[in-house]
Amino acid sequence: MNSQSNYFKEIITKLERLVKREYLFSAVLGAQISIIVGVATFAIFSLIEMIWHFPSIVRTVLFFLFLVIFGGAFAYLFLLKLLKYFHLFRNTDYFNTAKKAGKHFPDIKDDLVNAMQIVSEQNEGRIYSQDLIDASFQNIYNKTRETKFESIIDFSIVKKRLIYVAFALLVSSALFIMIPSIREASFRIINFNREFIAPPKFTFLVTPGDSEITKGENVSILVKVSGKIPPKVFLAIKEKDQTNFQNQQLYADSNGVFKYVMPAVRRPFKYYAMAEKIKSQEYSINVIDRPIIKTLDITIISPGYSKIAPVKQKDNGDITALHGSYVYLSISSTNALKNAYVEFDDSSQSKLVVDGFSANGRFIVNKDNNYKIILMDQNNNQNLSPISYNIKSLDDAYPTISILSPDKDVLLNNDNRLPLDVKISDDYGFTKLLLHYMLSSSKTEKPGKEYKSVEISINKSQTEQEVNYIWNLSSLNLSSDNIVTYYLEIFDNDNVSGPKSTKSPSYTIKVPSLNELLTKADKTQNESEQNLSKTLKEAKDLKQKMDDISQELKQDKKDISWQEKQKVQQAADQFKKLQDKINDVAKNLEKMQQNLQQNNLISKETLQKYMELQKLFDQIANDELKKAMEKLQDILQNMNRKQTQEAMENMKFNEEQFKNSIERTMNLLKKIQIEQKMDELVKRADQINKDQNQLSSETKNSSQLNAEQKNQLSKKQDEISQGLQDMSKQLDELSKKMNELKDMPKEQLAKLQDQFNQQQNSKTSQQASQDIKESNLQQAEQNQSQISKNMSQMKDQMQQLQQSMAQQNQMQNFKNMMKITNNILTLSKDQEQLQKQTENMNSNSSSFDKNAREQKEIQNNLDKVMREMTSLSQKSFSITPEMGKSLGDAQNEMKQSMQGMQNRNPNQSSNSQGKAMASLNEAAEMMKNSMESMMKGGGQGSGMMSLMQQLQQMSGQQMSLNNLTQMLQKSMSGNLTLQQQAELKRIAQQQEMLRKSLEQLNKEAQKSGEAKKIPGDLNDIANKMQEIVKNLNSDNINEKIVQQQEHILSRLLDAQRSINERDYENKRESIAGKDEARKSPAELNLSSEKDINKIKDELDKAAREGYKKDYENLIKKYYDSLQKGNIKN
Amino acid sequence: MKKLTLIILSTIITYSFSFAQNEGAFRIARLQYEGGGDWYNGQTEEPNLLDFIKANTNMKVNDDFVSFNINSDAIFSYPFLFMTGHGNVAFTSDEVERLRKYLENGGFLYADDDYGMDASFRIEMKKIFPNKDLVELPFNYGLYHDLYDFPNGVPKIEKHNGKPPQGFGIFIKGRLAVYYTYESNPSDGWDDPDVHGFDKDKRLEALKFGTDIVIWALSN
Structure with missing residues (x-):
């Protein structure tokens, strides 16, 4: 188991x-x-x-x-x-x-x-x-x-x-x-055993709920309803001390939010939202009384030098001010203040002085910045969200300077003065204007190392001005070939950062040597002559071309071909170019003549001839010629052969005249060149004489000099040797020029040349130089003295030669003119007699042939006279184109008379003979007047010459007066001594005399009608002289007076120069305009100006009423839009 | 009828201004200026225009040629200033101030470019009125239809550069204070006939136009 x-x-x-x-x-x-x-x-x-x-x-x-x-x-x-x-x-x-x-x-x-x-x-x-x-x-x-x-x-x-x-x-x-x-x-x-209340149909979400605000601030209450939205929502408000709530119905916006704004809340209050007896929680708004800026007054004090008036701003804290400006703030607050300060963006602060409800203080503008004003009241409440203001610091700009004239290196004139025209500008004004100069090159002395300075008087407060300063270089004692470098420097008046300066570019002034000036003039003359000669040749070629074209045009066709038109056009263009060339030559010669005149290197006789020559130049390209050319151009458009041929013939005639005028001008120019060369030699001899005398006196006192100083003297003597050699060359040149013309005192000149050569002046001078070097002062002085003597003699002889040549020429011309006049008068008498015979004839008369022969003879004789006149015109300015025109008219009438006889029409013939006689008489009258003028010692334009000479004399007197005034001014130290007062009175008297002379001259000029521009100028100069006299009489002498005197001198010289200027304006072409249809410009919009003002007013108003910055911007934008039309009503 | 009204108007205006000038008649003052331009050119222009006005209207005029520097107080006695020239115009700052004062206080300036004045004149005007521009006047502007009708605006008197003629104005509170003609040069047409060699019709056109300018300046 x-x-x-x-x-x-x-x-x-x-x-x-x-x-x-x-x-x-x-x-x-x-x-x-x-x-x-x-x-x-x-x-x-x-x-x-x-x-x-x-x-x-x-x-x-x-x-x-x-x-x-x-x-x-x-x-x-x-x-x-x-x-x-x-x-x-x-x-x-x-x-x-x-x-x-x-x-x-x-x-x-x-x-x-x-x-x-x-x-x-x-x-x-x-x-x-x-x-x-x-x-x-x-x-x-x-x-x-x-x-x-x-x-x-x-x-x-x-x-x-x-x-x-x-x-x-x-x-x-x-x-x-x-x-x-x-x-x-x-x-x-x-929690089943507890009773619960049923929830409401909706609830409120209220903002800001419980909150604190600054007194006066707006409170915006928003109520959001969740649940079933009631038809009406109320806001119940009860201010402190009120017993009952006041209901305010709210309205929902598009988002369903109920909003209520309580403006400028000053007292605390309680509130809740309510609808259908359902209430939100009760909330409280507590009001804190923070300090607020009630008024803000700003005063901006700009640096004194700027001369800007204090700027006051009310309730506008934005500052735009010059660097260094003081900004004064004055604030009033809503609360009594405990302290206040200005807080800048860079964390720096500037404390304000507090006094009850106000605070004051200041700060300096030294850079761009932003600032806020912080206030704290007695309850330690600070102002909420202070505005950030802007500070814009303006910098003082550098001054500007530009030399308007002369804007290049120049040669110094004989008057030792350089007019400077300077433009200066600055934003706030100036301290001073300095002229810095230095001798930068010299043959005889060491150049300077440092610039010297002169202060030029200016209006220091005028921010933009043109300064006209006449620099008198006389005191620098400059000699030939010296070069002075100069520039100007302007200083502004910035005393915050220190005056800033700007310099002009540097320029030089060269003292031209006599040789340099004369060589330059020579060169211009030769070039002019060559150009004239070339133009003459081209004019001759053109004449040939025109003849050929004219021949071609004679073909029997109605229209011209395109090729023919081209040829005519080319000929016309070529003609125009020739005229332009002549104009260029005239301008160059005029410039040269002015230069010589300014440097006193030309005699009045030669100057007068130059002026006559300029008249001739004007006549070469005369109006008739221009009209003929225009006519040809117009006709060419029609392509009509006959009309083109006629116009071409007319042009040919004008071209012939043009060619003859060039020829005459050339010959007269050659003659003037000879006279000018003689002027030059007189001047050279005089200059050498003066230089030699000066050197002689230096040599006399040179025994104590060292080797180097003697070397300097020797160098000066070498320059004289060079001058003598130049003189010899110029004598040869003169001889050569004289040989090209007839009726010249060649033999007398040859004798002078021989004498000069025999004197061996150059060799003597070289010897003197050597003697100085070797301290053989006595020998040197002897040689120098010999040279001086020779040159003085040479000058006298040359002047005599000049005088005799002029007299001889004048006599010869006078004789020839007399002969021509007699011949014209004889022709006139013959014509008169013939007319009487013709008057008595009838158409069947048998005397027509005989009278025609006689008329032909008179005509032939007139041709001879005209040839004589043409020949004389090549030598003398006394023959005017008007005279030639009268004879030409007589010749035409004689031809008409012959025609009348051929037609057996005695009336026509007699009538033309009468006209021919009248033209002859007219020519004879003109010749007679010209001869009378010669006898009186003046040629054509003597009135202008006289005016010019008088002005020249006055300029000289004014220059001396100016120098005296300047010397007196320099010698002054404080008050005038009795002697200085007396000297000043003398200067004033002389200035007054000069003024009276000028007034007299002005009256004469006005009466004579010479030089249209002059009277107004002279009157003005006389008025300015009066001002100076007044000042001098009041013992008033300063830099301003000196400059005024220099300006008077400058204007006198200008007036003198303007007399012989070719009056380009008067000859300016006037061509009538042609009307052409065009569209009208757009309609005027004059309302814009008013609009701008309106905006300005509105903005000013906004600023006055203390709107916040962003609101101000909004207004501005709105008005800008209005003006642009973006906003429509 | 329109012309009659204008003539009557011009008479009234002239009488009113004549008191201002203390000389009993309307005169035009030529403006002297510095800068190098020839302010003095064409001194028969105003006398001829005034003679024309005298002959064709009831205005009492004094046809003497008078000229003044801007610094002269005399300009304030003249309601109508005229300036012309070929060259440069330059006003000093004092002159700028005075001219502005003159124009702002009812004065009228007529400037006529006689060739070469345009650039400098515009610069100087900008100095006087930095915030104002010279605006070109449309053809329907009243000045062109005063006593005489100019349907195409400024007439072409001088050829100059052959460009269309133009008339510009500067307005102060809606009033034409400065009138400037460019590429037209009517004043050359007022000169003596032999000065520019214009034919009779061209001169007449210029004089009629000048009359319109004077009447407009005095009546507006």
Whole structure:
């Protein structure tokens, strides 16, 4: 039995394990189901409660029902199984268990049940062999020994079901968390014994809720309603000290938000939202009385040098001021202040002095910055969100300077003056204008190393001005070939950062040597002559070309061909070019003549001839010629052969005249060149004489000089030697030029040349130089003295030669003119006689042939006279083109008269003869007048010459006066001495005399009608002289007076120059304009000006009323848009 | 009828201004200026224009040629200043101030470019009125339709560069204070006939235009 019971027990133990595992499995599953049931039940109950919001009794039922369901499920499905697991309340049926195991394990099948059956039946008294039982059990035991019955229970189901549990828990948790009302419902179920009030239909969300604001600030209250939106929402407000709330209905905006703005809140208040008796929580707004800037007054004091008036700003803290400006702030606050300061962006601060409700202070503008004004009141309340103001620091710009004239290197004129026209500008004014100069090159002395300076008087407060300063270089004692470098420097008046300066470019002034000036003039003359000669040749070629074209045009065709038109056009263009060349020559000669005149290198006689020559130039390109050319151009457009031919003939005639005029001009120019060359030699001789005398006196005093100083003297003597050699060359040149013309005093000049060569002046000078070097001063002086003597003699002789040549020429011309005049008068008488005869003739008269022959003879004689006149015109300016024109008219009338005779028309013939006689008389009258003028000693234009000479004389006097004034000014130190006062009176008297002379001259000029521009100028100069006299008489002498005198001198020189200027303006072409249709310009918009003013007014108003910056910007933008038309009404 | 009204108007205006000038008749003052331009050129221009005005309107005029520097107080007695020239115009800052004062207080300046004055004149005007521009007047502007009708605006009197003639104005509070003609040069047409050699019609056109300018300046 032992063994049997052992196997049995073993089997039972194994089965028991299976049973226990089954109960455990069931308990776990039961627990899972219980949880799901519990959670689901609670959730469902909560949902029900949420919807119906049950009273306590129902919730008690629900709660207990939940407990029953959940507890029942838990007890039955979990606890009971668990108890059975622990053998409590269990009735174990191993047979069933064995069956389950047998089913699951195929090897066992019913064996285990059968074995169990045997044991059971034995126990019931059935007779089974013990061995059989043992064997059976042993057999089964052996079969199942390795088998674990409990393995048939699969716990993986439990794991799978755990997911459902988790899901159920998750969903329910989510519901509770996300839906507050479910949560609240569950709360009410749990607290089943309490009564809960039913929730309202809607709730309020009110902002800002409880808050603090600054007194005067606006409070914006927003009410959001959640739940069912009530039709009306009210805001109940109660200020402090009020007993009742005041209701204010609110209206929702498009977002459903109810908004109410309480403007400028000054007292604390309570408020809540309300609708359908449902109220929000009650909130409080507490008002803090922060300090606010009530007024802000700013005064900007710019640096004194800027002369900017103090700028006052009211309630506008933005500052734009010059660097270094002081900004004074004055603030009034709403609260009594404890302290106040200005806080800058760079964290620096400037404290303000506090006095009750106001604060004052200042700061300096030294850079661009931003600042805020911080206030703190007695309760330590600070001003809220102070405005950030902008500071713009303006820099003082550098001054500017530009030399308007001369804007290049120049040669110094004989008057030693350089007029400077300088433009200066600065933003606030100037301190000084300096002229810096230095001798930068000299043959005789060492150049300077440092610049010297002269202050030029300027108006220091005028920010932009043109300064006209006449620099008198006389005191520098400059000599030939010296070069002075100069520049100007202007200083502004910035005394904050120190005056800033700007320099002009440097220029040089060269003192031209006599030789340089004369060589330059020579060059211009030669070039002019060459150009004239070339132009003459071209004019001759052109004449040939025109003849050919004219011949071609004579073909019997109606229209001209394109090629012919081109040829005519080319000829006309060429003609125009020739005229331009002549104009260029005239301009160059005029410039040269002015230059010589300015340097006093030209005699008045030569100058007069130059002026005559300029007139000739003007006549070369006369209006008739231009008109002929225009006519040709117009006709060419029509392509009409006959008209073109006529116009071409006209042009040919003009071209012939043009050619003859050039020829005449050339010959006269040659003559002038000779006269000018003689002027030049007189000047050279005079200059050498002066230089030599000067050097002689230096040599006399040179015994104490060292070798180097003597070397300098020797160098000066070498320059004289060079001058003498140049003079010799110029004498040869003069001789050569004289040989080209007839009626020149060649022999007298040859004698002078011989004398000059025999004197061996150059050699003597070289010897003198050597003597100086070797300290043979006595010998040197003797040689120098000889040279001076020779040159003085040469000058006199040359002047005599000039004079005799002029007289001789004048006499010759006079004689020729007389002869021509007599011939003209004879022709006139002959013509008169012939006319009388013709008058008495009738058309059948037999005397036509005889009279025609006589007329022909008179005509031939007139041709001879005209040739004589042309010949004389090549030598003298006295023959005017008008004279030639009158003779030309007489010639034409004679031709007409001949024609009349051929037609046997005595009336026509007589009429033309009368006209011819009148023209002859006219020519004779002109000749007579010209001769009378010559006898009086003046030629054409003598009135202008006289005016010019007088002006020249006055310029000289003014220059001396200026020098005297300047010397006196320099010698002054403080008050004038009695002697200086007397000197000043003398200068004033002389200035007054000069003024009276000028007035007289002006009257004469006005009467004579000479030089239209002059009278106005002279009048002005005289007025300025009067001003100076007034100042000098008041013992007033300063730099301003000096400059005024220099300006007078400059204007006198200008007036003098303008007399002989070719009056280009008067000759300016006037061509009538042709009207052409064109579109009208756009309509005027005069309202814009008013608009701008309106904007300005509005902005000013905004600023006055203290709008905040952003509001101000808004206004500005609005008006800008209005002006641009972006906003439509 | 329009012309009659203008003539009557011009008479009234002239009488009113004649008191201002203390000489009993309307005169034009020529403006002298510095800079190098020939302010003095064409001194028969104003006398001829005034003679024309006298002959064709009821205005009482004094046809003497008078000229003043801007610094002269006399300019304030003349409601109509005229300037012309070929060259450079330059006003000093004092002159700029005075001219501005003159124009802002009711004065009228007529400037006529006689060739070569344009660039400098515009610069100087900018000095006087930095915030104002010379605006070209449209053809329907009243000045061109005063006593005489100029449907195409400024007439072309001088050829100059052959460009279309232009009339510009500067307005002060809606009033034409400065009138400037460019590429037209009407004042050359007022000169004596032999000065520029214009034909009778061209001169007449210029004189009529000048009359319109004077009447407009005095009546607006």
